[in-house]
Amino acid sequence: MPDGLPSTLGLVGVGTIGSSLIRGLLAPGGSLSTLPRVVLSPRGAAKAAELARDFPSHVVVAKSNQEVVDAADCVIIAVLFKQVEEVMKGIAFREGQKVVTLVAGLLPKRLQELSSPASDCVSAIPLPAVARRAGSTLLTPPRPWAQAMFGICGKCVSVESEAEFRRLLCITTLMGDFYKRQLTAQRWLSSNGVAEADAATWVGATFATFAADSSAAEADTFSKLVEEQTPGGLNEMVWKAQEADASYESLAYSLDAVFHRLVAGAEDPSLAPAAKRLKR
Known part of the structure; x- marks a missing residue:
């Protein structure tokens, strides 16, 4: 995988944004010679079933959130903000895992606390057009593996500062x-x-x-x-x-x-x- 892009992705919360990202990564005609394996949580059953149907060679639906985490090198958290603390406290992560949050308002410091002992954590805000590889994603902090993941799906804007990330995030609300x-x-x-x-x-x-x-x-x-x-x-x-x-x-x-x-x-x-x- 290019730039350390994880070979197995786990998605907890299969909503509009999470499913759009997976479509952008797996759709035919992309730059990846080898596509990642994707394990989906049962949350968002309808969208999970659609992804499994459209990409049967690469997508499986797990029976629980923990099964997703156990199978994945990189876990993507894409639940509602009001649900994220409860969901993540019910999951056991492991050392060496990469963790991405797509939840607006959940920044890397708190993400790392919730996903300990995993420590390679980033916050990302992809917009829905990533499904067509025409979207933009805001990312903090810059990590080569995360930049590779979101760069496949469009333009990735990376910043070091969480304060700058918060300000830039406001623009997505337009x-x-x-x-x-x-x-x-x-x-x-x-x-x-x-x-x-x-x-x-x-x-x-x-x-x-x-x-x-x-x-x-x-x-x-x-x-x-x-x-x-x-x-x-x-x-x-x-x-x-x-x-x-x-x-x-x-x-x-x-x-x-x-x-x-x-x-x-x-x-x-x-x-x-x-x-x-x-x-x-």
């Missing part, structure tokens, strides 16, 4: 906002006589084009792209109107609120954009 903007645009088109299917196709393709222009962004990429919008043109008109309406300021407030919740473990209503505007 996924719903991104889709809501697309839905708003589709509904605007449909309400003005455009067929829903045509509206969806055009909105999806247009947003994908926007993203393609900044997918390999450098420090000044976004500011340059904004500056490139024709002065006095329609594109500039829209972003300036959104700015005047405090849309981007509201976005920053939302990110502040997300970060607070990640750190404090609870939401603070006073940080909501509407509440912040009232204080101005």
Whole structure:
């Protein structure tokens, strides 16, 4: 396996993100000459059964979480945050195992405490498009075996600092906002006589084009792209109107609120954009 990529992976919690990662690793046409063996927990039975059906030569479903851990060189934890402490305290890990958490809010220090005596622990946040090897993954700390695993499935951004990881993690919460903007645009088109299917196709393709222009962004990429919008043109008109309406300021407030919740473990209503505007 390249760069020490584990030969046997165990997945505890077979939800959307965990199953997407496994699909990205095992789908035909990848860069791996030898595919890993994958052992799935019975949690998320429907998705586990689909993976076993689609990759019968490489995937098996275990009878328990402990059976997954016993069989794996690398254990991937992908349960809900509210379940993770209870689930992990019910599992016995072993020395030398690698452990990955895909649980937002569970960082390597606490992960290592929960999985002792295993000590090679990383936190990762892969986005669903890893299933098509077109996703991005945030990783801390950088480990060659983990970078190899997530690099197969798209772009892997690795950072040493847990503080930086928390800040970067906030950006993944813009996924719903991104889709809501697309839905708003589709509904605007449909309400003005455009067929829903045509509206969806055009909105999806247009947003994908926007993203393609900044997918390999450098420090000044976004500011340059904004500056490139024709002065006095329609594109500039829209972003300036959104700015005047405090849309981007509201976005920053939302990110502040997300970060607070990640750190404090609870939401603070006073940080909501509407509440912040009232204080101005």
